Amino acid sequence: MITPDLYLVVAVFLLANLLIGLARIAIGPDRINRLLATQLMTTLVTAILVLLAETLNLPSLQDVALLFALLGALVSVAFVRLTSSVRKDSTS
Amino acid sequence: MFPDWLAWVLLSDLFPWLLITLGAVFFLAGTAGLVRFPDLFSRLHALTKADNLGLGLICLGLAWHNKSPSVALKLLLIWLLVLLASAVSCHLIARYALHSDSKVWKQRHD
Numbered sequence: 001m002i003t004p005d006l007y008l009v010v011a012v013f014l015l016a017n018l019l020i021g022l023a024r025i026a027i028g029p030d031r032i033n034r035l036l037a038t039q040l041m042t043t044l045v046t047a048i049l050v051l052l053a054e055t056l057n058l059p060s061l062q063d064v065a066l067l068f069a070l071l072g073a074l075v076s077v078a079f080v081r082l083t084s085s086v087r088k089d090s091t092s
Numbered sequence: 093m094f095p096d097w098l099a100w101v102l103l104s105d106l107f108p109w110l111l112i113t114l115g116a117v118f119f120l121a122g123t124a125g126l127v128r129f130p131d132l133f134s135r136l137h138a139l140t141k142a143d144n145l146g147l148g149l150i151c152l153g154l155a156w157h158n159k160s161p162s163v164a165l166k167l168l169l170i171w172l173l174v175l176l177a178s179a180v181s182c183h184l185i186a187r188y189a190l191h192s193d194s195k196v197w198k199q200r201h202d
Contacts, residue, residue, distance in 0.1 A: 006109055010116050010150075017123040024126050024135075032189055036135055039181060040126055043143045043174060044119060047150050050170060051112075054154050062166050069170060073177030080184040084191075 011051040018044045035079055042072030111153030118146035130197035132189050136182055143178035147171055 021044070024037040046065045053061035101107055122142020129135045151171045155164035 007112065007154075010112055013116055014119055017119050020123050021126055032185060032192075033132060033135070035185065036132070036139055037126060039178070039185075040122060040139055040142060043147055043178070046170065046174060047115070047119065047147050050147075050151060050154060050167065054157065059163070062163075062170065066166075066170050066173065069173045069177055073173075073181055076181035076184060080181075080188050084188060 005055075007051050007055045011048050011055065014044050014048050014051070018048075031079075031083070035076060039072070039076060042068065042075070046072070105157070108153040108157035111149045111156065115146045115149030115153065118142055118149065122146060131195055133186065133196065136186055140178055140182050144175055147174050 018041055021037050021040050025034050028034040028037065046069050049061050049065035049068065053059055053065070119142050122138050125138020125142075126135050129138055148171050151167040155167045158164065
């Protein structure tokens with residue numbers, strides 16, 4: 001009975017990591033550095049959701065984690081696509 | 093042939109917890125690297141380790157703890173999706189940074 005509580009401790013620890021990662025969004029000199037922090041947060045939230053699915057006995061949270069991983073991939077692809085096309089337009 | 097202590101460690105509740113703690117350590121290293129490293133490419137390097145190994149170890153630990161094939165398959169699917177996503181997006185970000193003349197950190201020799 002003691003192990004699920006330890007998973008909760010790890011989830012809270014990962015949440016603290018996420019808060020520290022916010023520092024990069026605050027100080028990041030340009031947009032691409034801020035995108036990196038978002039990338040780490042996506043993975044962190046996926047890990048937190050997987051851990052919570054185990055601890056809270058909610059298997060549906062694993063589907064949420066799956067969806068989150070998928071959307072996290074789309075964010076960076078969309079960012080690079082959109083900003084680079086904008087740059088090409090502005091230079092031409 | 094198979095040592096007793098190893099079997100005990102692998103079958104006890106301790107082992108998945110060990111894996112998950114190790115994964116959390118990798119996430120901590122990734123966060124520290126993201127905040128502390130000097131340029132974009134080294135930050136990218138720190139980030140991918142956290143993505144791949146941190147989440148991989150956590151998923152492996154949870155699958156070990158659960159002992160159910162369907163849950164293990166779903167965790168494997170999540171991990172593979174994150175692997176694919178992080179590989180593709182890190183490649184895109186690195187190429188974008190290379191083309192937009194991102195600063196590369198060099199050690200000073202005084």
